[in-house]
Amino acid sequence: MSQMKYKTLTPKSDEPSCPPQVGIIMGSDSDWPTLKPAAEACTEFGIACDVRVVSAHRTPLDMVRYARTAHKREVRVIIAGAGGAAHLPGMIASLTPLPVIGVPVESKSLQGLDSLLSIVQMPAGVPVATVAIGGGRNAGLLAVRILCANDRSLRLRMAAFQTRLAHESRGKDRKLRTEVGNKFQF
Ligand code: RP5
Numbered sequence: 401m402s403q404m405k406y407k408t409l410t411p412k413s414d415e416p417s418c419p420p421q422v423g424i425i426m427g428s429d430s431d432w433p434t435l436k437p438a439a440e441a442c443t444e445f446g447i448a449c450d451v452r453v454v455s456a457h458r459t460p461l462d463m464v465r466y467a468r469t470a471h472k473r474e475v476r477v478i479i480a481g482a483g484g485a486a487h488l489p490g491m492i493a494s495l496t497p498l499p500v501i502g503v504p505v506e507s508k509s510l511q512g513l514d515s516l517l518s519i520v521q522m523p524a525g526v527p528v529a530t531v532a533i534g535g536g537r538n539a540g541l542l543a544v545r546i547l548c549a550n551d552r553s554l555r556l557r558m559a560a561f562q563t564r565l566a567h568e569s570r571g572k573d574r575k576l577r578t579e580v581g582n583k584f585q586f
Contacts, residue, residue: 420450422543423475425466425492426505427455427482434505434536435481441540445557447547450475456487463488467495477543480528481536483507486518489528499546501539502528 422442426435435451442449450473454463470478478496480489481503489502504515512533520530531538548555 419474420448421476421547422447422449423470423478424449424451425454425480427488429453431481431483431505434503434534437536438479438540441537442543445544447544456491463491464495467492470496471498477546479539479543481505483515486515489519490522493526493528500528501542502530503536503539504533506534
């Protein structure tokens, strides 16, 4: 089982510290390896996040308190990861006005298909933006994009990130073409 190394991730920068804008919660500390890339993605963009274990089944009252107070603590996006029955993201979405991103955690018996279906099949009126099974990094990047809507400087950083991603992809294209060349042309 993983160890939670820190409760709040703060960006390494000279910017004045501000309350965490992204709340990252998970059903158990065994979910942390899946959610850690979300925290790292936020940190890459200078977004502080609050990291908590809050269980829909084991600590339901803590879950309610967390969801009801997150927006008052200036959290703007909640990332919720869970595995198996995976009720946490949906229950949080039913209690908060904030956008919720659900991360299905890979389970031992069903490889995360149970988590995915549980998180993604929300009733109309209570949305959860669900990423892929194990998609912690994309959850973090999506949280950053949501914050981009009201933050020009963050938007510029996201655009620079996308340019870098494209550059890396073209590098892979060049490398593959160099290695494989026209071996497969007849
Ligand atoms: C879920 O049960 C958690 O989100 C976790 O993915 C799964 C197993 O939890 P542990 O038994 O590892 O605490 O609630």
